[in-house]
Amino acid sequence: MSVPPPTTAATPSSSPLHGVRVIDLTTTFMGPYCTLLLGQMGADVVKVEAPEGDIVRHIGPERNAGMGTIFLNANHGKRSIALDLKDGRGRQVMDRLLGDADIFVTNMRPRAVAALDLGFDRLSTLNSRLVYCTLTGFGSAGPYRDFPAYDDVIQAVSGLAVTQGDLGAPAYVRTPIADKVSGLMGLAGVLAALVARNVTGTGQAIEVPMFETMAEFMLLDQLGGLVFDPPAGPPGYPRMASPYRKPYRTQDGYLGVVVYTDRQWRSFFELVGHPELADDPRFRSISGRTKNIDELYQLVEDKLAERSNTEWMDILSGLNIPCIPVLSVSDLLEDPHLDAVDFFQRVDHPTEGLLRLPRLPISFSAAQLEPGVPAPRLGEHGPALAYELGYSEGEVDELIHLGVLGAGAASEASAKTRS
Secondary structure: OOOOOOOOOOOOOOOOOOOOEEEEEOOOOHHHHHHHHHHHOOOEEEEEEOOOOOHHHHOOOOOOOOOOHHHHHHOOOEEEEEEOOOOHHHHHHHHHHHHOOOEEEEOOOHHHHHHOOOOHHHHHHHOOOOEEEEEEOOOOOOOOOOOOOOHHHHHHHOOHHHHHOEOOEOOOOOOOHHHHHHHHHHHHHHHHHHHHHHHHOOOOEEEEEHHHHHHHHHHHHHOHHHHOOOOOOOOOOHHHHOOOOOOEEOOOOEEEEOOOOHHHHHHHHHHOOOHHHHHOOOOOOHHHHHHOHHHHHHHHHHHHOOOOHHHHHHHHHHOOOOEEEOOOHHHHOOOHHHHHOOOEEEEEEOOOEEEEEEOOOOOOOOOOOOOOOOOOOOOOOHHHHHHHOOOOHHHHHHHHHOOOEOOHHHHHHHHHHHO
């Protein structure tokens, strides 16, 4: 079965990362989120998948097998090539992909990377300008380096689960926050290395460990008195830990309210009939309020229960006290602000139908972000990419026949045309 070479040329773009090629050897959440953001900024992201595909393809509702909702959300704007990297011929294709790439991102464990001979030392000899980013569970210099890691494990070990828990029972945040924060840290590292490459002309290796990333993320506010050596107090940030810090119940719903500054508290005390509290030594300063936050937040809870959402929104907004209705995930789809800023993009997927996808929340004054293409089917772009790398039709057919290269949608379309 012969697959004809592609004839469509790329169109010019003003996206910030236009012309940057990313080879994405990642799965699940952390790595795909990092490369999604690179793609949304205009990079050409080539997702390299095993013959069975990214496991996330099968999470969430599906209209077609292997096209689950999380995969559709985390991998749009990418091209997919399915390669058997355990086969030497598959690794040769990978070498060609990496030969002129700008960025390589992987979240494979170090032993797996070594087994596939995809370490930085060798790849940097193939491409001295390559920015090589490894997203790991734990830093390679520590004793945990070979431990497997998923988001739950990192939430547990980083202090997040204990901090999130109530009444001493650890709890997980109900979104893979460690994966996503680490993906953001990977993005920051990659972009910094690209800037450095503009100066030095050479790439470098970046390691982004989840454990260290989330420990740093947590300790910014939670280290508390342990910042000093010897300690000047316990760890933690009392305002965050208050059981009364929560969405507040009103007569007809819930509001998110934060009374924070001296002026805001003085206004709130006057509003609820307790102006004397503004001069109470416990509440005059942010330091005192932080130490006595439970009593203050209990007062907020009690008072907000007396009026409706609309009444409180009018009153508190007039006092410049931050307040907002509590929304569900479904509510976001109808939110007037998100609608006004065109937050949701509607994309017509060739097999999955109309999709609603969040856009990159960053805007650039001197760049125009292009709408992303829909998430790829497994190996959809493999044959076309092989042609781009210089493989002949016969060589592509042989790689497909041997199971080294996934046939992709192009082969299927070609076969249908011939029949």
